[in-house]
Amino acid sequence: MKKTIRFVLNGYEVTAEVAAHKMLLEVLREGFQLTGAKEGCGQGECGACTVLVDGLSVNSCLYPILEVEGRSVTTVEGLLGEGNRLHPIQEAMVENGGIQCGFCTPGIVMSAKALLDEIPLPDEARIRRGIGGHLCRCTGYVQIVESIRRAAEKMAAQGERDS
Amino acid sequence: MKGFDYFQPGRLEEAYGLMETLGAEAGYIAGGTDILVRMKQKIIAPPALISLRRIEELARMGRDRGLLLGSMTPLRALEKSEEIAASYPCLSQAVGSLANPQIRNVATVGGNLCNAAPSADCAPPLMVLGATLTIGGPGGERTLPVEDFFEGPGRTVLRREEILTGIAIPERVPGTGSAFLKLGRVSQDIAVINAAALVIMEGGVCRTCRLAVGAVAPTPLRLRGVERLVEGRRPDPELLAEVERGVRGEVNPITDVRSTEEYRREVSGVLLRRALEQAVRDVR
Ligand SMILES: Cc1cc2nc3c(=O)[nH]c(=O)nc-3n(C[C@H](O)[C@H](O)[C@H](O)COP(=O)(O)OP(=O)(O)OC[C@H]3O[C@@H](n4cnc5c(N)ncnc54)[C@H](O)[C@@H]3O)c2cc1C
Ligand code: FES
Ligand code: FES
Numbered sequence: 001m002k003k004t005i006r007f008v009l010n011g012y013e014v015t016a017e018v019a020a021h022k023m024l025l026e027v028l029r030e031g032f033q034l035t036g037a038k039e040g041c042g043q044g045e046c047g048a049c050t051v052l053v054d055g056l057s058v059n060s061c062l063y064p065i066l067e068v069e070g071r072s073v074t075t076v077e078g079l080l081g082e083g084n085r086l087h088p089i090q091e092a093m094v095e096n097g098g099i100q101c102g103f104c105t106p107g108i109v110m111s112a113k114a115l116l117d118e119i120p121l122p123d124e125a126r127i128r129r130g131i132g133g134h135l136c137r138c139t140g141y142v143q144i145v146e147s148i149r150r151a152a153e154k155m156a157a158q159g160e161r162d163s
Numbered sequence: 164m165k166g167f168d169y170f171q172p173g174r175l176e177e178a179y180g181l182m183e184t185l186g187a188e189a190g191y192i193a194g195g196t197d198i199l200v201r202m203k204q205k206i207i208a209p210p211a212l213i214s215l216r217r218i219e220e221l222a223r224m225g226r227d228r229g230l231l232l233g234s235m236t237p238l239r240a241l242e243k244s245e246e247i248a249a250s251y252p253c254l255s256q257a258v259g260s261l262a263n264p265q266i267r268n269v270a271t272v273g274g275n276l277c278n279a280a281p282s283a284d285c286a287p288p289l290m291v292l293g294a295t296l297t298i299g300g301p302g303g304e305r306t307l308p309v310e311d312f313f314e315g316p317g318r319t320v321l322r323r324e325e326i327l328t329g330i331a332i333p334e335r336v337p338g339t340g341s342a343f344l345k346l347g348r349v350s351q352d353i354a355v356i357n358a359a360a361l362v363i364m365e366g367g368v369c370r371t372c373r374l375a376v377g378a379v380a381p382t383p384l385r386l387r388g389v390e391r392l393v394e395g396r397r398p399d400p401e402l403l404a405e406v407e408r409g410v411r412g413e414v415n416p417i418t419d420v421r422s423t424e425e426y427r428r429e430v431s432g433v434l435l436r437r438a439l440e441q442a443v444r445d446v447r
Contacts, residue, residue, distance in 0.1 A: 001168040020169035023199075043200050044266060056239070056268040062199045063269070064192070066169050067216060111264065132351045133263030 007068045010034075010078030018065045025049045025060035028075060036076035036106040040135070047134035050107035051075045057114040059133070076106035079113065088158070089113060089151040098147030100138035108134050112148045120159075121152050164203050168211040175220070175326060178213055179301045182324040185211045191326065193235060193274035196266050221273070221328060232330040234273025238285075242267060251332060252445055253288040253341035253359045260284060260345050273327045276312060279319045279382070280353075286313070286383035287359035287375035288343050294332045300325040310375075313382035338364050340445030344438045346430060348421065354378050355422045356431050360438035362398075364446045369393050374439065378421075379414040379431050386413050386435070398443045406439060407432035 001020040006013065009032065018027055028034045028051070040048035042061045049061040052074040079087040089112045092098065099105045108131055115122060115130035122130065127148050128141075136144060170185075172178040182189055189211040192198050201207050215221055221235035230246065241247055241258045248255040261267065261275075261284045275285040276296070286309070294309045301324055309330070312319050321327065341361040345354045356378050363371040372393040374386040389409040396402050409432075416427035 001166075019166065021164065021167045043203055044196055044262075047263070047265060050265055057265045058268055059265045062195055064169060064195060064199075064212075064214070066171060067214065114264070129351075130264060133265045 003066060005066060005069045007070060008072040010074055020064075020066055022065045023061055024051070024053075024058075024063040024065050024068055024073070027065050028060060028073075034075050034077050037110075038103055038106065040103070045135065046104070047107045047111065047131075048104055050110045050133070052110055052114055055114065055117065057111045057133075074110070074113075076109055079109065087113070088155050089116070089148065092147040092151035092154065093144070096147040096150055097143040098139060104134055104136040104138075108136070108144060112151065115148070116152055116155065120156055122148075124149070164205075165208045167202075167209055169214065170211065171214045171217045173217045173219075175218060175299055175328070176301075178215065178218065178326060179299075179324045181213050183301065185213070187323065189213060191215055191277075193271040193277070194237065194269040196262070196270040197274060197278040197280075215273075215326065221326075227331070229334040230332040232272055232332070234277075234327045234329060235271050236273075238262075238267040238270050238272060238275070239264075241272060250335040251288070251292055251341065253291060253343040253361065253442075254285070254332075256343040257284045257288045257345070257357070257359065260343070260347075260351060263351050272330065276309070276330075277319060277321065277327055279313050279315075279317050281316055281380060281382060282354040282357065282378035283383060284343075284345065284354060284357055284377070287357055287377050288341070289330065289332070290375035290383060290385055291341060291359045291361035291373040292332050293373070294330050296327060297329040297331070298325050299328045304328075306331075310383075310385050315381045336363060338370075338446060340364070340442040340447065342438045342441035342445055344434050344441070346434060353421065356427055356434055358431065358434045358438045360435065360442040362393075362439070362442045362446065364443070367397055369396060369398055369443075372439075374410075374435055376410070376414060376431055376435060379416040379427050381415075384414065386410060388413050389435070393439070398439065403436050403440065407436045410435045 004017050006015050038048040040046035044059045044062050051060045127145050190209040192212045192214050221233045223233040225231045238258050275283050289309045297306050343359045345357040358376045361373045362369050372390045377383040411432045414431050416424045418424045
């Protein structure tokens with residue numbers, strides 16, 4: 001069973017012909033060559049596949065592709081600013097050792113984005129809850145929490161300057 | 164995962180009709196966080212899924228004296244609800260302890276019940292809150308108390324075409340307190356044991372007590388024997404010790420990958436006692 005779907009992907013209206021049984025992750029990686037979201041477990045445990053759907057973080061490995069019809073999907077590629085500038089969350093991850101092998105990073109960045117969009121200055125407990133759906137084999141998490149905290153502070157300061 | 168067809172009806176009648184024509188192996192899908200995992204693990208391979216996400220009436224949250232939850236209400240909405248936090252703390256605490264943000268953003272309260280895991284975190288709180296379920300099907304609607312819904316691990320009273328449509332929670336009465344506690348290997352994990360307690364107090368005496376526990380029997384369990392022990396008495400240390408012993412006698416746990424029978428029996432007593440203490444402290 002094939003179907004044509006329309007949705008917004010990183011700000012652009014897109015149309016795709018998809019097999020009904022595909023998950024969003026496969027279509028992003030194989031159909032759109034957006035390989036930022038990764039397949040770790042494929043079963044909702046690791047968070048490597050995390051993207052935003054209508055601003056909420058979801059595991060794209062468990063998100064049936066036909067459910068994105070009419071919705072807006074943001075992947076880590078969609079965070080890139082003008083002139084290929086990294087997003088402040090990405091910058092903070094690089095600067096504070098929140099990234100080692102990098103496999104978990106795109107997913108964690110998206111969860112951090114969803115968290116900071118909702119709570120601009122979360123305390124450590126909130127940050128840890130916010131990334132509770134991610135596994136990282138490298139960093140030990142401490143640097144990731146620190147990166148998100150720094151990113152939040154920087155973005156809040158930036159926001160004040162801009163307003 | 165094997166290929167499958169995917170249908171997205173907009174109305175309940177359409178969904179029942181699809182299920183009738185698609186045959187025995189088709190399945191309903193809500194948030195998909197249980198059923199898709201089972202498909203990926205090749206435990207089941209339905210040739211067709213019928214999604215309930217486009218059926219608007221299932222996604223409503225409303226009031227009718229108590230609280231009405233459409234079965235498709237995402238757990239995130241329950242977690243964010245100030246009304247649930249204020250009036251039904253045990254439910255709020257259960258949802259807050261369930262999985263992680265990505266799962267809560269898509270998983271539904273109805274899916275948690277219909278999946279019928281003995282460890283389902285929404286079951287014990289809804290049981291002690293006295294929730295009633297509405298089930299729809301081609302032949303019409305029926306309602307039943309949530310504790311009559313479960314038949315065994317993964318089994319409920321739902322007939323093949325039937326859909327759990329709504330959950331009604333009675334209005335909170337003054338003097339009520341409730342609490343949910345869960346033991347997992349790590350936080351926000353599938354429960355080794357979970358427990359909910361609700362009390363209605365009058366002048367220091369417990370007039371009504373409801374206790375429920377999960378993952379210690381084939382279905383989530385109401386502990387009626389222990390409840391009778393508590394009702395009409397003051398929650399003093401002596402009674403709490405009796406509760407602990409009573410619980411151990413009433414549960415029926417098994418050994419599995421998460422824990423052993425002995426451990427579950429021992430600790431379910433402790434967990435229920437603590438839940439009861441916390442419920443008494445919550446009384447307003
Ligand atoms: C990483 C991870 C962690 C998890 N942690 C927890 C946890 O801590 N606690 C916990 O309790 N659960 C946990 N779960 C299990 C799961 O997320 C929950 O049970 C969730 O609430 C299921 O809801 P759903 O909408 O995704 O259900 P689905 O997977 O869509 O459906 C589950 C089953 O119920 C049926 N169904 C669903 N809705 C209806 C309906 N309205 N009428 C009739 N049948 C219906 C489906 O056919 C299916 O068989 C976890 C899952 C994952 C992947
Ligand atoms: S790949 Fe989706 S959660 Fe692990
Ligand atoms: S940096 Fe390697 S898994 Fe997280």
